[in-house]
Amino acid sequence: MRHEAFLEALRGLAEPTRLRLIALLAESELSVTDMVEILGQSQPRLSRHLKLLCDAGLLERAPEGVHVFFRLVSGDAAGQLARGLLAYLDHDDPIRTLDRQRLAAIQRNRAVSAESYFQRHAAEWDAIRSLHIPEGEVERAIQKLLPKRRIGDLLDIGTGTGRMLQLCAQNVDRAVGVDTSREMLAVARANLDGPDYRNCALRRAPAEKLPFADGSFDVVLSHMVLHFLAEPELAIAEAARVLRARGRLILIDFAPHDATVLGADHAHRWPGFQDERIIGWLKTAGLVAGRPVSLPGSGLTVKLWRGERPELVETHLSANRAEPNLELFQ
Ligand SMILES: C[S@@+](CC[C@H](N)C(=O)[O-])C[C@H]1O[C@@H](n2cnc3c(N)ncnc32)[C@H](O)[C@@H]1O
Known part of the structure; x- marks a missing residue:
């Protein structure tokens, strides 16, 4: 200093x-x-x-x-x-x-309003959950895709209740969650009260216009958010912009499905995504796409896609190299 x-x-x-x-x-x-x-x-x-x-x-x-x-x-x-x-x-x-x-006392009040928000939405969330594999399995798959080394700065886009921050907080120096919904952020704030989450912060901001400088994060996550967005490619470009060199983007959403109830009753704009579409958006955003992971469930298949921002300086060696194997970056 x-x-x-x-x-x-x-x-x-x-x-x-x-x-x-x-x-x-x-x-x-x-x-x-x-x-x-x-x-x-x-x-x-x-x-x-x-x-x-x-x-x-x-x-x-x-x-x-x-x-x-x-x-x-x-x-x-x-x-x-x-x-x-x-x-x-x-x-x-x-x-x-x-x-x-x-x-x-303030934290208890937050917890009470978070609980009542949960109760109002529990049935609707349970209905969606019953269509795909247990969340614990999805979370284990996410953890496998995270770098094995300790993470410096992590961003969770569309953090909702802050679950992804809770999942990662222990292995991260600083974790930030953004969401557009004030109600969701209030729930996240209640969930993140406590000594285990002092490295977690929340910001109200849209996925399509993140309030962060280029190259601010080592890992960017977005879990079950893309299907709500009118233009998911804008969110992916923003996520790529805020990634550091060798930083990793992990996207989790559904494979294409015909559960029309999700559009009609749950405001999903996209009935899942083809691998090619997401990989195309990752590449357009300047990222190297890894192999997608599929987690089939009774009605819906959960997919995990990842992209890595290459080194900023291309040496003659790396310029001639084939697409890197993302396993090397663990
Ligand atoms: C199904 S929830 C997922 C929450 C969280 N990622 C999780 O897995 O528990 C989707 C979240 O995306 C947020 N969201 C929707 N559109 C958004 C946008 N344009 N920018 C940021 N967040 C958004 C919603 O407010 C909601 O909290």
């Missing part, structure tokens, strides 16, 4: 309210309304502190409709510095204990 950035981060932390905010935001993503409730201070006052913490590089903000969610930055030096210093804070300090109890 440069001197000035280091000092700014320390100045950011060196104030009682800001220290409480940082301690809370190291544990959970919170909106300003949540923080007003926990700290019992006015919104303008907290907003001023939050701006200062963002300017000091300690927080990231994710706008979501009328709310903005804040969290302690993960991965970079300012976040590590803050986490390191928080470790010296007395865990049982009365102020921290009270803040933690109020945070727990």
Whole structure:
């Protein structure tokens, strides 16, 4: 860290309210309304502190409709510095204990609204689930396609309830889920509350226009999202854009099917996808396509497709080489 950035981060932390905010935001993503409730201070006052913490590089903000969610930055030096210093804070300090109890109440409320959303949709999801193989088998197949080494940055597009983030969080430095649905993000936020998911963040954003710079992720996943999109090829091009060199895209969706109920009752726009179509889109997006995996079920076959972004610099050797075997990249 440069001197000035280091000092700014320390100045950011060196104030009682800001220290409480940082301690809370190291544990959970919170909106300003949540923080007003926990700290019992006015919104303008907290907003001023939050701006200062963002300017000091300690927080990231994710706008979501009328709310903005804040969290302690993960991965970079300012976040590590803050986490390191928080470790010296007395865990049982009365102020921290009270803040933690109020945070727990907010997390319980999130869990209750997530549960009621689930109950409203459970029957519909069960109907789809009964047509394909158990989700556990699909998840095992996804894990087989993930790089064997630890993953730096992972993006889950159309994260829904955040299940893919839960699946991968342990082997990832930073995991980000995007979704367009505020309700789904609220469910994901409830599911990702807790110490196992502190490296997970959520953003409200469309698959077709991701709010990330080129080359930001090592792995991009999208599970059961493409069939909802008018132009899945735009989402694939965006996913490819945000992949780093040798980064991997994993897409999971259905093979072509004639379950018209999925279109009529569940808003699917695509009745599954042919391998050729997805592979064509992967190649157009500049990725090298791997062999698809098929998981046949009673009515629907789940497919897994993968693409890899080649090295940026083509040497005369790699330029002459045939399509790489993706197994080599494990
Ligand atoms: C069937 S759910 C799958 C959720 C999650 N990937 C999983 O496997 O549990 C599809 C998700 O895609 C999201 N979605 C639909 N269109 C989207 C878009 N254009 N951009 C981002 N997310 C989208 C929906 O809101 C929903 O949460």
